[in-house]
Amino acid sequence: MYQLSAIELRDKFIRGDLSALQIVDYYLQRIDQLDAKLGAFLAVFHERAREKARALDAKKKAGGKLGKLAAIPIALKDNIHVKGETSTAGSKILYNYKAPFDATVTRLLEAEDAIIIGKTNCDEFAMGSSTENSAFKKTGNPWNLKCTPGGSSGGSGAAVSARLCPIALGSDTGGSIRLPGSFCGVIGYKPTYGRVSRFGLIAYGSSLDQIGPLTLNAADAALVMEVLGQHCEKDSTSLKWAGEDYLPVLNKDLKGFKIGVPREFLEGLNTEARQVFDRSLQELQALGATLVDVDLSILKYALGTYYILATAEASTNLARFDGIRYGLRSEKAKTLDEVYTFSKEEGFGAEVKRRILLGTYVLSAGYQDAYYKKAQKVRTLIIEKYEEAFKKCDLVATPVSPFPAFEIGAIKDPLQMYLADIYSISINLAGLPAVSVPSGFSGDRKPIGLQLIGPQKQDRKVLQAAYAYEQATPYHKEIPPFAERVFT
Amino acid sequence: MAQLDHQAIKNLIALSRIDCTEEEQTKLLQDLKSILAYVEQLNEVNTDNVPPCNHVIKDVANMMREDQIGETMPRETFLANAPSHVGGLIRVPPVIKQQ
Numbered sequence: 001m002y003q004l005s006a007i008e009l010r011d012k013f014i015r016g017d018l019s020a021l022q023i024v025d026y027y028l029q030r031i032d033q034l035d036a037k038l039g040a041f042l043a044v045f046h047e048r049a050r051e052k053a054r055a056l057d058a059k060k061k062a063g064g065k066l067g068k069l070a071a072i073p074i075a076l077k078d079n080i081h082v083k084g085e086t087s088t089a090g091s092k093i094l095y096n097y098k099a100p101f102d103a104t105v106t107r108l109l110e111a112e113d114a115i116i117i118g119k120t121n122c123d124e125f126a127m128g129s130s131t132e133n134s135a136f137k138k139t140g141n142p143w144n145l146k147c148t149p150g151g152s153s154g155g156s157g158a159a160v161s162a163r164l165c166p167i168a169l170g171s172d173t174g175g176s177i178r179l180p181g182s183f184c185g186v187i188g189y190k191p192t193y194g195r196v197s198r199f200g201l202i203a204y205g206s207s208l209d210q211i212g213p214l215t216l217n218a219a220d221a222a223l224v225m226e227v228l229g230q231h232c233e234k235d236s237t238s239l240k241w242a243g244e245d246y247l248p249v250l251n252k253d254l255k256g257f258k259i260g261v262p263r264e265f266l267e268g269l270n271t272e273a274r275q276v277f278d279r280s281l282q283e284l285q286a287l288g289a290t291l292v293d294v295d296l297s298i299l300k301y302a303l304g305t306y307y308i309l310a311t312a313e314a315s316t317n318l319a320r321f322d323g324i325r326y327g328l329r330s331e332k333a334k335t336l337d338e339v340y341t342f343s344k345e346e347g348f349g350a351e352v353k354r355r356i357l358l359g360t361y362v363l364s365a366g367y368q369d370a371y372y373k374k375a376q377k378v379r380t381l382i383i384e385k386y387e388e389a390f391k392k393c394d395l396v397a398t399p400v401s402p403f404p405a406f407e408i409g410a411i412k413d414p415l416q417m418y419l420a421d422i423y424s425i426s427i428n429l430a431g432l433p434a435v436s437v438p439s440g441f442s443g444d445r446k447p448i449g450l451q452l453i454g455p456q457k458q459d460r461k462v463l464q465a466a467y468a469y470e471q472a473t474p475y476h477k478e479i480p481p482f483a484e485r486v487f488t
Numbered sequence: 489m490a491q492l493d494h495q496a497i498k499n500l501i502a503l504s505r506i507d508c509t510e511e512e513q514t515k516l517l518q519d520l521k522s523i524l525a526y527v528e529q530l531n532e533v534n535t536d537n538v539p540p541c542n543h544v545i546k547d548v549a550n551m552m553r554e555d556q557i558g559e560t561m562p563r564e565t566f567l568a569n570a571p572s573h574v575g576g577l578i579r580v581p582p583v584i585k586q587q
Contacts, residue, residue: 100565193544207544236551304527315504322505325578329571336581337505345507353508354519357500361492361520364503371527376540378533383541414519415526431544456545 001026002163002483006072006220009166013060013071020053020060020071024115027073031118031164034485039139040149040159042078043086044118049073052115059113067113068227074109075160075168077153078119079126080211081200082106089202090124090134090152093327093347103200104232105169105211112227117165120155124349125318126176126204128152129420130411133351138408141183142480143446147405150183150420152176153214157184160214163483167215167224171201173208174306175400175424181214181436182400182449185478187466188214189221192457193431194239196225197232203317205310206237208428217476218437218467222246225459241457249460250467255288257465259452260393262296268402268422273448276440277399280450280469283439284397287468294389294396301378302426303418308362308375309429314352315359321347354414379429386430390455395465397452398423400436404446423451433459435466438475447475492521 001023004012012018028046035041056071076082079089081099083106088094106116123133131139131154139154141147142162149158153170157180160168170177172190181188189212196211203209213224225246232238261281269277281291323329323343330342348356362371389396401420411417427434432453439450450469454462470476497513497520508516543549563576572579 097569100561100569194548233553236553238551239545239548240551298533301530301533304530307523308527308530319504323571324580325566326569326571334581336583339580340505341507344505348506350512350515353506353512354516356504356506357497357516358520358523360500360504361496361524364500373540374530374535375527376542377535377538378530379541379544380538381533381535383544383546413522415522418523429544 002030003479004166005216006166007223010070010072014066020056020115021050023071024049024053024073024117027117027165034162034482035164037140037145038142038158038162038482039137040120040155040162040164041075041118042088042121042136042155045085045116049115049117056113056115067111068223069109069112069114072114072167073117073165074114075118075120075156075165076106076116077122077156077168077170079122079171079202080105080169082116082119085119087202088136089126090122090136091347091349091352092135093321093343095328097327099200101200104197104234105228106200108227108230120153120159120168122155123152124352125202125314126152126171126173127314127351127355129175129179129417130406130408131155132408133349135349141405142482143185144405145482146407147446148183148408150179150405154180156214157181157186157188160184160186160216161480161483163479167213167220169211170214171209171211172428173205173310174428175421177212177214178400178424178434178436178449178451179420183405183447185438185447185475185480186214186216187218187221187438187476188212188436188449189225189463190427190434191225191229192433192459194237195433195459196228197230197235197238199232199234205313206317207313208310210428218435218463218470219247219250221435222250222463222467225463229459244460246460246463249464252464252468253288254284254465254468257289257395258292258393259284259289260292260294260389260396262294262299262396262398264297265299266398269399270403272442273399273401273403276448277450280439281397283473284469287472292393294392296385296389296396298381298385299426302382302429303422305375305378305382305429306425307358307418308371309379311355311359312363312372313359315356315363318352318356351414382426383430386432394461395452395454397450400424400449400451404442404448427453431456433462435462437466437469438478439473440475492517492524
């Protein structure tokens with residue numbers, strides 16, 4: 001059953017080949033047997049998932065209308081709320097925090113009869129590129145357990161890649177869905193800013209954050225986006241567009257598509273990543289697309305811009321974790337000031353502290369103009385340069401990352417770690433939709449993703465191209481040996 | 489706040505109310521210095537007459553809603569997550585010293 005995509009699973013349920021309980025029990029068993037080694041999940045909802053499955057089976061028996069995601073087990077990154085369940089965002093400071101309400105995405109998924117099966121590991125407050133910043137555990141990459149799954153939605157990427165669930169949601173502030181997609185060999189889709197509601201997502205960088213799916217193929221991602229792409233009045237950044245159909249546009253080739261390639265920006269690629277990317281371009285051409293050069297040399301400054309703006313926003317967003325109203329309160333605190341300072345000291349990890357301090361610095365009197373305001377201006381230029389590029393092409397293609405998955409513990413310098421996001425980060429600064437689609441392997445069998453980037457609000461084009469690419473290439477069908485282990 | 493040095497780190501820690509050991513502060517100073525040295529490259533970009541980005545989606549400014557009374561979180565639900573509470577209120581250490 002694990003080879004099946006989400007749509008195939010749902011169709012088997014609708015046809016009566018499998019009951020919802022059979023599907024859920026099967027995936028729960030896989031999680032129980034494989035996740036001790038992988039470490040993708042922070043919580044598994046055995047009882048809750050079975051209860052929902054039984055209710056769905058009863059509804060089907062009674063002839064009730066079945067939702068678009070009927071009986072599909074879905075995992076959520078642990079910064080997305082499920083009412084009554086713990087939401088830690090990978091942080092010790094929220095180790096005991098129980099979500100008092102459902103995130104809008106949770107509500108939308110369950111309204112379409114999806115079954116939430118658990119919560120996945122991530123970098124603390126989604127800050128990281130390897131999931132190593134989780135306060136709770138390390139997550140392995142199903143293609144090589146010694147390697148990271150990427151981050152920050154690494155648990156979600158690993159869970160889908162290992163076929164512990166066919167769909168997982170992540171959040172993407174600078175590449176946090178696409179990087180795990182690339183490292184784990186699955187689809188990682190980051191929608192246009194504002195397309196998916198963030199109500200019930202624990203905030204990191206509010207002008208950048210978007211929720212999106214990690215899936216086994218582009219059609220599954222399109223299906224999830226049809227469900228999640230709705231206006232939500234509880235998120236003031238949710239755009240007022242009607243929901244869109246994505247599945248009907250998928251059965252097309254790329255004839256007439258112009259794909260922009262920012263060649264001067266691709267100098268930092270390692271040889272293998274370069275070879276795979278060049279082959280991807282040929283594969284896109286074989287589908288009927290034409291390549292055009294686009295000038296995005298401004299992207300050289302995207303990483304610097306991001307680390308000013310994202311940390312500024314994080315330092316503001318994370319001020320709320322002060323030990324007063326929820327989460328960890330230091331037991332040794334005797335005064336109110338000590339409640340704040342000791343709780344943050346005990347509750348936050350090194351990377352989170354680093355980003356809060358950096359964000360505080362770039363916003364502080366005397367430095368705000370030099371850093372924060374400067375970065376906001378460069379951000380305007382990045383948006384404009386992308387707009388100019390999209391006058392010449394439908395989509396821009398780049399790698400997702402300059403290198404494939406690296407070993408756990410291999411990158412210790414924070415700045416080196418940030419460089420993993422050099423190709424993914426500008427997309428968030430410009431609010432664009434982008435996908436990581438499996439596009440090959442390194443010599444030692446680590447997946448490498450191709451990134452396809454669309455203009456704002458052109459989510460359809462991105463998914464359409466990902467689907468066409470996938471149909472013509474074999475990479476997304478490869479299953480990591482870890483997932484094929486036989487168990488009884 | 490002057491150039492990034494030990495005193496600046498102490499100020500940042502005070503501003504963000506994070507307690508850090510001296511050892512952590514030394515590491516933070518190094519890390520922040522190297523990150524700031526990297527972001528200095530933004531100074532190469534000419535941003536004269538470029539407006540700062542206020543919203544990434546161009547045709548969107550402030551999104552407002554009607555100011556209507558709606559459902560709010562019940563007090564018990566909220567307090568269930570509080571580290572300490574008494575009489576329906578969150579309990580914190582005394583702010584005003586007793587005589």
